[in-house]
Amino acid sequence: MKKRYLLGMGLMLLFGSNVQAQDEVIDKIIKEETENSQLKQIGHELMDGIGPRLVGTPQMKKAHDWAVAKYKGWGIEARNEQWGEWRGWERGITHIDMVAPWTRSLAGMQLAWSPSSPKGGAQGEVVMIPELADSAAFAKWLPSVKGKYVMISAPQVTGRPDYNWEEFATEESFSKMKEERTASGRAWNERLQKTGKGRRDLPTALEDAGALGIITSYWSQGFGANKIFSASTKKVPTVDLSLEDYGLLFRLVEGGEKPVINLNAQSKENGMVPTFNTIAEIKGTEKPDEYVVLSAHFDSWDGGTGATDNGTGTIMMMEVMRVLKEVYPNPKRTILVGHWGSEEQGLNGSRAFVEDHPEMMPKIQALFNQDNGTGRVANVSGQGFVDSYEYLGRWMSKVPREITKDIETSFPGNPGGGGSDYASFVAAGVPAFSLSSLSWSYYNYTWHTNLDTYDKIIFDDVQNNVIMAAIMVYMASEEEGMVSKEVRIPIGRNGEPTEWPAVRSPTRKGGVE
Template identity: 45%
Template sequence: MERNMPNNQKLVSLLCSLWILIVFGTENGTSQNFPTDDQTIKMIWEEGMEEGSRAYDLAQVLMDSIGPRLTGTPGYRRAAEWLESVYTEWDVDVRRHEYGTWRGWERGITHVDLLEPRIRTLNATMMAWSPGSGGVVEAEVLPLPTLRNQADLEAWLPEVNGKVVAISFPEPTCRAPESWEEHATAASYERLLQEKETAEGTWTRSLLVAAGMERGSARGAEAVVARRLEEAGAVAVFRSLWSDGWGADKIFDASTERIATVQLSCEDYGLVTRLALNDQSPTVRIDAQAEFTGSVPAFNVVATMTGSELPDEYVLLGAHLDSWDGASGATDNGTGTIMMLEAARILKTAYPNPRRTIVIGHWDAEERGLIGSNNFQADHPEVMQGLQSAFNQDNGTWRVDYIRMMGFTDAGSHFARWFSAIPPEITQYIELDIPGLPESGGSDHMSFLCVPAPSFRFQSNYPDYRQYTWHTGIDTFDKIVFDDLRNNATLAAMVAYMASEDPERVSRQTVTLPTVPLPGPMRVSRRTQNSPSIGQWPQCRPATRSFPG
């Protein structure tokens, strides 16, 4: 229910914010600066921040040995089985929440060579859920031409038969923007940007013509065009999506059903496409292997520590287990998975009999639209009814530094009490946005926020993550900052403990949302690139039970 925030609550929120800044705003170099004599907090610190930590060992197995965890693949199944074995070893109840089915798919090798006009092995990988190449294929590469209308398209389509077609815009530079800004002259960089804008606009208009679309995004048009090329006899499709960072390319999913869709790095896609645009007849050899394995179960992995006094009230720690499979899914969201897994281990050791029930949710199919967590919400109304608070983490590049109260009017006072027991070595880096506004999108916290139930996001630095590891081919183990991962797991365990012990429930009373966008930069945009909700509280989505389409 939405209400205006009373003036006294505004004052309480303001005082809480100021109090936290005063108490925790000064850095302290010691590792034993406990604000209270709470022995559980001290034990959590010892388990999480000192020699008891298992964050490194757990992360190494998940990211290196198991690897990426695309929904419906053996990688996701292996990760789930590993989680189940770990929780069982720790004597924590763990079960699968099966919510539907998914399209099974198994990735094999991808190997692509440039054969003409010179030999080079290309940096390439099949996109998720792509068909294989059906053996080794050798073919010339054609670029998408300039298309003004459907007549141009119909005249060109017969040429793609037996060819590989490059349909993404070729970046004029794969040098990171910050390098241009630091080293290039202003005139040089401005000329580059203007030339890119003109060329990309022409390319996107051709894509829209080829897709039969009046308007839309280039990525959406590429998905349609790839299917049209498949029907016209192309033997494979090349795509590329640069992440505006050195060596970083975003790798998503294919739309083709019979031919391979292959992602090339920014550099190699540019090479092949320039050769084709300059009539130098690039020829490639592709060996891309994949297998569709039929319908497979879709499920979350859910661990539970039953409450000793209030078993029907819940504290929910969550992070999505699935990932894209262009790399290892380390910071999206392997670190979130390890953060909550390690928090569970710490709690089992330091707080084995929680007052409220603590649930740890490892969600499936977040990358396909929060599907796993949304189904858990739909299938477990008792948890939603009794939810004290949910805490989600979904970008683990750095330590948690921002928590938004999501428009719940008294959440700030609860966080103030919880943080009053947590060492400033953790809290001094965290900005609490009180009372904040709910986000309009983002991660799995939205599946519970829409109820509405108090659901919060542990947020780390976003721009660096977005540029280099979010959905890219370099989201690997070596990007993890383990001091920060240990910090985050310890934070999650301490907050879960404090929320479980809190004598009061977190109220579901919310602020009245603005009806028009507020002036000035919104902190939610700076932190997460997700806009705040305007005029209407976030709405819950219908539960998706199977592979879309």
């Protein structure tokens, strides 16, 4: 026992010579980010100035070029690396007006890659998928949609989120609502199943029959929040309406009032366009061919401006690079940041980087990824790397306690097979870690929604994350040798070993069938 204690003291003395130098840089990191943070300005330029970053859009390319220029302005070498091409598409205006039985402008927007309305828009009656006996009855009904807009989403029983019911409703009323909601959803799904068409086939069948457009509503279980994804129509527009306005139209149709809307949804097809990752580097002085990597996907869906998915991860990593260039300009290892394209369609940019740079993978000391909202880091998993507790623990111990005190950790943990870009690297055997954030109602209110905008960013939390990541990158860069990459094969639910996630190739030509 005494021997082990002395050995521990010896290790403390051995590392003691480095502690003062390390603390000096750490103090500078904290001071620079606390007193001179550029997060708000970077966030404003990206989210407000450029906007959403849907792969294949002009804004995506503009964002890549902006990031390269921003890095070069800080004295950091940066470049755009093309990894594929995508269907080019440009969003125009969306105006949706109910003109009968009374007049109201409706809240909604066309889905990504939606075809355009005729110039000036088109007016037509709104109908819904009726209750039909089977697919033969659907085929018989189908010609009646010509010249009409068709609603294909389930109506919502309530426009109030569950937490609002829990606060104010009686227990009996809340239970009754949930039962009604379950029954309503089941009945609508059965109605759709009887058409004989799948989720993506149904809109195609409707547009082929002459429908003017498709109306959906994908409520995100929060006040005013809808998920905005992509259209599957090829000839007519698909628009998503707010819960409130979709419910209004639905009830009018159901009541036989025959509502009429005028829809003007404009968009532009731009052919196939190149897709990129933005890469920036601060070159290492002693081990330039070894890397510590910062990781965040650059693209977004375009219902809002992609502020928390993944604008916050993006500006965090940019700010970490700016701070490190300022206070740690000559790192031992090369510090590289990857702003990946087309994460939202399947981790394509990061998978392409792994595939295109196989020689780099064994030389990556560690990778830190952030991609789930604006909150301070709340969870860190070892991703199945056996010794991750030892080195991550040491690095995190240098982060101010007020930042790390509430972080939950799991070591060695299990490897992530998807979800965000760190998984692309984990599959290649890279110690890649997700800095997972506190929720801030992410899944209800900002994840892929129309409300994912600058005003939802909690800059104090992002600032803490910058300090944490910058210190950990610094520590990883200064580490004497390469960390252990030994992995633990995950155990399945049956108690038997499974397999390490496989490296997967990206979609390099996307948005086309």
